[in-house]
Amino acid sequence: MRYVLRRLGFFILTMWAALTLNFLLPRLMPGNPAEVMLSKFHGELTPGSLHSLEVLFGLNTHQNIFQQYISYVHQLLTGNLGTSLSQYPQSVSSVIGSAIWWTVALVGVTTVLAFILGTGIGIVSAWRRGSRLDSIVPPVFVVTSALPYFLVGIVLLLVFGITLKWFPSEGAYYVTTDTPGFNITFFEDVFNHAVLPAAALLITLIGTWILTMRNTMITTLAEDYVRMARAKGLPGWRIMLDYAARNAILPNLTGFAMSLGFVVSGAILIEDVFNYPGVGFMLLQAVGNEDYPLMQGLFLLITVAVLVAILIADVLTALLDPRTREAG
């Protein structure tokens, strides 16, 4: 319990750090860039949205930096992320709401797949030390984990999207011929569009997970209780799964949660390659259009998502691993 509370405290601390970073960045930049942005849109904004943006970026205010900070935090706590400038007059939260589910689905499915496949291959590779499989796995996946996401995306797009035309090469569904709805054709369309981006993410992600799992597993296999299990004459698969893998997975759970930051950066680049309309693609468009409120809102959202995932992994670890509970 103490462990979970401590992790919760860390979660709140990190959230606060991210909020503060968002507050400080535009104010620290030479010549507040938000000022230029706001002057461009000045005539078109309603007084209400103008005010919320002024609070976010510290413009036209006589408050000192501490008072600014208080009104900034207050505004965010009421859930007001400001108004998007490139898609005026929509609020930032509603613009983000239209993109978020594409990314959640894409990243969620590939992360779970990479976890299952990566852990599985890692376990088997460590179990069969010195076999042909194990002599191939480390070098191959050291290389794939060093590949830049966009290169994998580009190669898949070129081979399967453009040359072979097996899968559609951009977007999340055929915008012109298909309408979103709960029917088989739409789901099939969405699935086909997701295959290449998901595969690109998977290929670059899986290597790290295989290698960490393999390396932890090798250390675990040398433990006395594994030798004990062998001495008892237990079948190999039981030793592999119930004795070694079960203990090797635990320390990796947190590591996997930590790697979510990389998954997110991968998703941003992959969405850019495939023009996939998720939050990463939207972030890049916001930067291109100098839509700073949307850009800040997306950064906050991505950070919150990653932190929540880490918190969930921490709670899971605490539930599964008695050692963390003892350590307090």
Next chain:
Amino acid sequence: MTATVVAPTPTQIPSGNAFARVFRAVRANRKATVGAILLLIFILIALFPGVIAHDSPSADNYTPKLGFTTAHLLGTNTFGQDLWAQVIYGTGSMLQIAFIVGAATTAIAVLIGVAAAYLGGLWDGSLSVLTDVLLVIPLFPLLIVIAGYAHGDSIWVMIISITVTSWSYTARQLRAQALTLRNRDFLEAARVRGERKLYVIVVEIIPTMTSLIVASFLTNALYAILFSSGLQFIGLGNPNQVSWGTTLYWAQSEAALQTGMPWWALAPGICIALLGTAFALLNYAFDEIGNPALRPVRKARKVGRARG
């Protein structure tokens, strides 16, 4: 420790000075040899680009959209620029970023990690929290936001922002390693001699951690390559500078793949991958050197692992 990162804890390889040890270790490990040779080739290309490419990377007066020809090995793009020259001359700036950011982040990581471990108490508490917070904040989106505000046409904006944000992973590993040294006799001896803390950290502790510091440098250089080429690829670098990521950005925005010029995107992409692979192979080899249990094909033996 608030979260566990699987930190390899290299044991010390005895005898010889640090560089001789590193050199011997690289030669004895096949992954390391391949990585080192790749890196050496790129360094040579970066030092003497004019010897390998005869055209200027920024000249745009060639016939556009050429395929592979003897005059233009990789063809030309829609702007009439020679792609071979772009790739060759782009090597320098990528290596520059990799080495500068790799060295600077490692320096920060060493100082913060070792100081936290050696000073202990409140210092350790606050430095570790700082490290952990930075570790979990998604860096690439943060770098995008910084670049979005900065409009930096200078390569230094990118170098500084990557350096300031990405040292935390290796700082954590170095702290774990330094913690295991904390109660050794030679540090006690320095304390009794009345040496200052900064002296102990710089002269006594850091030299004993050479192999992990080299590994940290390799990790950080790899991050620097992936982050900076990613930023350039999405158009947040200086669009006029010759660099692999920038070449990719132009290929993407001119729809090179869709218009039958795949090598415009593939060539710089493969170069980034190869350079990244060089650092990754060297790094993995260092893990193997430090942790004998991971070395290929041998009988599994019991391995004592120090826990940080």
